Amino acid sequence: MPNKDHDQQVAEDMRAESLAAKLTKLYEVMSPAGEAVSDATVADGIFEKTGVQMSGPYLCLLRTGKRTNPTVQNVQAIAEYFGVPASYLIDAGADAAIESELRLVKAMRDNGIRDIATRLSGLTPESIGNLAGIVDRLRELENLPPIGPTDEPST
Secondary structure (H helix, E strand, O other), X not given: OOOHHHHHHHXXXXXXXXXXXXXXXXXXXXXXXXXXXXXXXXXXXXXXXXXXXXXXXXXXXXXOOOOOOXXXXXXXXXXXXXXXXXXXXHOOOOOXXXXXXXXXXXXXXXXXXXXXXXXXXXXXXXXXXXXXXHHXXXXXXXXXXXOOOOOOOOO
């Protein structure tokens, strides 16, 4: 016979791990390159943006998985601050579209990538396609995995 207390604890641990991992990823994406964002800074930002008050230590507990059941109001405020849907924080598993956007945002925070992206402005679609081919070849030479085209339709 299954142990309900054990099953509940396992489910809660998985939810905590998922929430903690997602919060950690959001912190990494939102931080300037090479700089860590403090829990207190995020708490202040959440209050400024949403009017919902929470402490830095509380956010730390959520990020480390030591607190696992935030209020709906807190989840909504955290999500609004980071610009993601609340469902991203509470649903199990990864949302592929949001994960892709977060990787793009993180990459664009890199000065070198941002500089190259800025230089693409005004180039024809053919030139951009040629450049993508060159980048794919460079990735291959450096034994990096291929990165496919975006899911967005071209205009």
